[in-house]
Amino acid sequence: MSNVRKKSPYRAALAAMVVGLAVACSGPSVGVDVKVEVKNPQATLDSALEADRDFAAAVAKDGPKAAFLAWFHATDSQFIQPGAYLKGAEAIAAPFEQSPPGFTLGWTPDSGVASASGDFATTTGRYAVKMGEQTIEQGRYMTSWRKDEAGGWKVVMDATIADPAAPPTTTPDPDGRPG
Numbered sequence: 001m002s003n004v005r006k007k008s009p010y011r012a013a014l015a016a017m018v019v020g021l022a023v024a025c026s027g028p029s030v031g032v033d034v035k036v037e038v039k040n041p042q043a044t045l046d047s048a049l050e051a052d053r054d055f056a057a058a059v060a061k062d063g064p065k066a067a068f069l070a071w072f073h074a075t076d077s078q079f080i081q082p083g084a085y086l087k088g089a090e091a092i093a094a095p096f097e098q099s100p101p102g103f104t105l106g107w108t109p110d111s112g113v114a115s116a117s118g119d120f121a122t123t124t125g126r127y128a129v130k131m132g133e134q135t136i137e138q139g140r141y142m143t144s145w146r147k148d149e150a151g152g153w154k155v156v157m158d159a160t161i162a163d164p165a166a167p168p169t170t171t172p173d174p175d176g177r178p179g
């Protein structure tokens with residue numbers, strides 16, 4: 001009777017991993033030129049900040065629904081604020097369909113960061129939601145931008161956080177009684 005020893009089922013997987021690691025660590029083959037294009041991050045940020053200003057101008061000119069449909073990525077975009085999460089340009093723009101007369105939304109970018117690859121940036125700034133002359137909400141926002149296939153900027157993530165409400169102003173009681 002012969003003693004047949006089974007090979008470990010992991011031996012082939014281990015051999016494949018060793019070969020894969022050796023190939024990955026060996027560097028480029030002779031004659032292969034690997035280039036990674038690094039762009040100027042400041043130029044990328046400046047371009048994204050300009051897109052952010054253009055987006056704000058489009059909201060003022062065309063209304064929020066039309067502008068959000070145009071500037072947000074159709075499927076990959078997300079909008080986040082306390083109590084709300086929306087995905088896709090249609091869902092994000094839908095609440096603006098019923099904006100009452102006198103409703104305005106505006107913002108001004110003031111800072112951001114950009115990738116060295118030139119295709120991604122995040123802008124930040126102040127926003128305000130108004131009804132006529134009355135400010136309903138204001139705070140800070142963060143918008144992440146990604147270049148689309150045509151090289152134009154599209155919003156892929158937008159998030160807001162409102163300023164804390166001001167404490168109520170009350171006139172102190174002259175006798176020191178609370179309330």
